[in-house]
Amino acid sequence: MDRNVFKIDKLPTVRRLPAYLHILRQLARCDEKFVSSAFLAEKLNIEPILVRKDFELTRVAGTPRVGYSISGLIASIEEFLGWGEDLDAILVGVGQLGASILGYRELMDFRLRILAGFDSDPEKVGTAVHGVPVFAVTRLEELLGRLRARLAILTVPSADAQNITDLLVSSGIRGIWNYTSENIVVPADVITQKEDLASGLAVLCVKMSRNMPSPL
Amino acid sequence: MDRNVFKIDKLPTVRRLPAYLHILRQLARCDEKFVSSAFLAEKLNIEPILVRKDFELTRVAGTPRVGYSISGLIASIEEFLGWGEDLDAILVGVGQLGASILGYRELMDFRLRILAGFDSDPEKVGTAVHGVPVFAVTRLEELLGRLRARLAILTVPSADAQNITDLLVSSGIRGIWNYTSENIVVPADVITQKEDLASGLAVLCVKMSRNMPSPL
DNA sequence: TAGATTGTTAATCGATTAACAATC
DNA sequence: TAGATTGTTAATCGATTAACAATC
Missing domain, CATH: 3.40.50.720 (NAD(P)-binding Rossmann-like Domain)
Incomplete structure (x- = not known):
C-alpha cells in the first residue's frame, strides 16, 4: 500500500489545529494570557479532553488551575505546522x-x-x-x-x-x-x-x- | 452533550459519496454500465473493501463478478444525499x-x-x-x-x-x-x-x- | 466450470471519551 | 487550604481492514 506513503496519523488533530490557532489569535489580540481547554472546547463544539489530547501532540504543557499560555500555544501550533516561517x-x-x-x-x-x-x-x-x-x-x-x-x-x-x-x-x-x-x-x-x-x-x-x- | 444533536454516524462515508458520484458520472458519460469496487478504490486511493462498505450504507447491491450498476449507484447515492431533487x-x-x-x-x-x-x-x-x-x-x-x-x-x-x-x-x-x-x-x-x-x-x-x- | 467480484463476519486499528490522580 | 484545571491511564466507540464464503 505504498501509494499512500504520506498517510500521517493524528490527522483529525492536525485538521483542528488551525481552528485553535484562529481563536487563540483573537484572544491574543484582546490581551488575554491564558485559556482553558474548556473554553476552546466550547467554542469549537468539542470535548475539553479532546482539546487537551490535541495539545499533547504539539508538546505544549498547560498549568493546572491556570490553563495554557496563549502565546505558548500559538508558538507550538505554528511550530508543529511549520507555519512559523513564510x-x-x-x-x-x-x-x-x-x-x-x-x-x-x-x-x-x-x-x-x-x-x-x-x-x-x-x-x-x-x-x-x-x-x-x-x-x-x-x-x-x-x-x-x-x-x-x-x-x-x-x-x-x-x-x-x-x-x-x-x-x-x-x-x-x-x-x-x-x-x-x-x-x-x-x-x-x-x-x-x-x-x-x-x-x-x-x-x-x-x-x-x-x-x-x-x-x- | 445535546449541543451536537446532529452528530451523524458514518460521516467519513458521507464525505466520500460525492467523490464516487463524480467518477460515476464521468463513467456514465462514457457509456460504461458497470464498475468494480477495485476500480473506484484505485481512483480515490482507498481500499476496495472500503468502497464496498460505503455502498452498503446506500443499500445498493452489486453483482459478484460483474460489479455495481453505474446508473444504480448514481441513483442510490443521490437518493441517500437527497440530491435527487433541486x-x-x-x-x-x-x-x-x-x-x-x-x-x-x-x-x-x-x-x-x-x-x-x-x-x-x-x-x-x-x-x-x-x-x-x-x-x-x-x-x-x-x-x-x-x-x-x-x-x-x-x-x-x-x-x-x-x-x-x-x-x-x-x-x-x-x-x-x-x-x-x-x-x-x-x-x-x-x-x-x-x-x-x-x-x-x-x-x-x-x-x-x-x-x-x-x-x- | 473456473475465476472474479461481491458481501458478511470478525479482527484490528485509531480516535474519542471517561475517570481520576497530580498539581498549582 | 480548597478548588479548578491539567495530564495520565484505561475504556469505549467507530472506522478501516482482513479473511473468506457466497455467487454469478
Missing part, C-alpha cells in the same frame, strides 16, 4: 476562484505567501490580482526555476487539471493544493491535498435531512 | 468568493440551485452574477419569506458573520454553509457546516514536512 507558493488559474484565494486575508495569517499567479488568458497576463503578478502559464517551468516555491495552488478548469499538474511536477513542485474536481495523478513523492466543497455540502444535506422529516 | 439556497456576501461559488458549475451537478444573492454594496444590488440576481441584504427577511430556501451559503466578511447568521436564523433558514473563518453560534435546531480551507492547508503542510527533512 510558506512560498504559486497559484495556477487566476479565475474567479483563484482570484478569491489571492485575496483571502486569512491565508496570509498562516504565512502562506503566493508569489505569482499563472493563467493562459492573455488578458490577465501582465496584470496583478490582489497585488500578485500574473504570468503566462507557458512560463511556468522557467519561472519556477527561479521562484523556489514548492507548493502550488491549482484553480484551473477541471479539463486542464492533469496537464497542468504534470507541468507542475516536472517543474519541481512538491505539493499541490487541488481545488479542481479532478482526482489528479502524481508521482509517489509529490503530495496532493484535494479541497472538496461537495463533501461539506453532503454532510450538511445529510444532517438537514436527519433533522427534518420532510426536507422542504 | 436543493434551493441563497448566498449572502457576493464578494469574490461568493461570486466564484455562484459560478461553480460543479455545484449545479449536485442540483444545488442558488436562487438569490444578497449583498450590502449598493453597486452590486440589482445586478446579476452568473445569472443569479443580487438583492440588498436589508431585504433578506422579506425575500426569504417568499423564496422558501432553507439553506444559506455564508460568504460575508468575518466581521459580519454572526450578525448575518442571526438574521438568517430569524428569517427561517435551517442550514448554513459557512465559508467565513468565524465559528458562528446558532440555535440547537439550525445546522451549520464550516468550510475550513486552513485545515486542508495544515494537512498538506504536515505531509510535506514529513516528506522532506528540510522543507525548503
